Amino acid sequence: MIDVWIVAAALSALTAYSAWRDPRKVRIGVYLLSTIVVIAFGIVTEVLVALGKAVAGPGSSTDQQIAATNAQAWVLFGVIAVGLLSMTVIAVFLILTGVLVVRREGRSLSHALALITGGGILAFLGAMVWSILTNREPIFLTLVALTLPAGYIGFGLIAYLLWSRLYVAYAGRVRRKPIVAVIVLGSGLIRGLTVTPLLAARVERGIKERQRWIRRGSRPVLIVSGGQGPRERVSEAAAMADYAFGQGLVGSDIRLERRSRTTMENLEFSRELLRASGPDSPVAIATSSFHAFRAAIFMRKMKWRGYAVGSPTAGYYWPTAFLREYIAVLREHLTLNVIAVAILLLPFAAGLVASYL
Known part of the structure; x- marks a missing residue:
């Protein structure tokens, strides 16, 4: 068993070193979950x-x-x-929260992500049990072959969930060099005019992070970032600024970035506002908790020092929002993931070919 524990120790060291170097990396979650799996295997x-x-x-x-x-x-x-049993409980939880999201937020594919995922897990487990009880060996072997790509996606999902949650808990508590700005990322407005509860929570989290640095002796500016959508009467930045003024901030504390439509544009255009402070001046990003880690990943791609903090998200909405974030991460590494899934589907394809020979 010494070999298993050596592997676990090596993975633990790799996880810790990678997190120390730069915690804004998806692969840290893969290292961490691999460590947990190896340790669990060793214990069993x-x-x-x-x-x-x-x-x-x-x-x-x-x-x-x-x-x-x-x-x-x-x-x-x-x-x-x-x-x-754990997979069944998770599937039921996703279905229940998915139904709640659809009822409260409206019917759309993105709102139904948790519902679809939970239903898919239950359907897969049910098909496995049915194929065993009815002695349908070809169907059972087909489902077993499909567990390889499903396991790849599921492992990545758990790894991303695990590290993204740890990152949000970790990012706001580590002492760093002073930042020059806190950037609050925009989202939709109510009737195109006022901030939603989700957006208000982001502004409040940004103000809180700014106050934390003020207590340390620096005075970062608050940048509210968000353009004006086709159905919005004002820019998201203007609506966020009005809300921040209501929380006690004054004009000299805030800068508005009114052009952005995406997270990457939020960061790029906000960086332009800070050129006088230096191209690599560290900043903090304030967004929703489910979005904080992906925002931090964008920062790393831009080679911009800093970190992201997250505001609370309604419990019923969190699984749906997180699944949407994970799908976005998969899409950003589309070529790698398509190749991996294609390779893992080879046993399934071989089984289909053999069944017709």
Whole structure:
């Protein structure tokens, strides 16, 4: 078992080093989840070995060896059962939250992401159980082959979820060099005129982060970033500025960036406003908690020092919003993910070909 623990130690060191160098990387989540999986595998293996020795004993008979094997099989069955139960609970949770989002936010594909994902997981598990109970071996083998690409997507999803949540918890608590600005990222407006609760929470988080630095002796400017959409009567930046004035800020504390339509444009145009402070002056980004890590990833792509902090998101909306963020990350690395999924689909394709020969 020493080899497993060496691998776990190496992965732990790699995770810690990568996070220390720059925590704004998706692959840190992959390292971290791989570490957890290896440790879990090591623990289960140790338990199986110890259980086998305890039941069989020294100089054991054939009956004792059979009993030890049966005990180990029950432990493995328990681990698999816990995994399946966990997936079922997650699927039901996604369905319930997805229904709530559709009811409160309206019907759209993006609002139905949690509902679709949860339904897909339940359908897959149900098909697996049905194929086993009815002895449909071809269907069962087909589903097993499909677990490879599904596992790849699912592993990435969990890794991204794990590290993005840790990043949001970590980013606002680490001491850094003083920043020159806090950039609040825009979103839609109510009736094209006033900030939504989600956007108000972003502004409040930006103000809070700015005040934290003021207490440390610096005075970063608050940049509210967001252009005017086709159905909006004012720019998002103007609406956010009005809200910030209502929270006690004055004109000299705020700058408006009124041109952006996307997150990348939020950052690019805000950076132009800060050229007098230096092209690489560190900043903080304030956005919603589900969006903070991806905003930080954009910063890293721009080679811009800084970090992102997140405002609270309504619990019912968080799974849908997070799934949307993960899909966006997959799309940003589309070529790599398409190649990986295509390779993992080869056993499934081979099975289909063999079935017709």
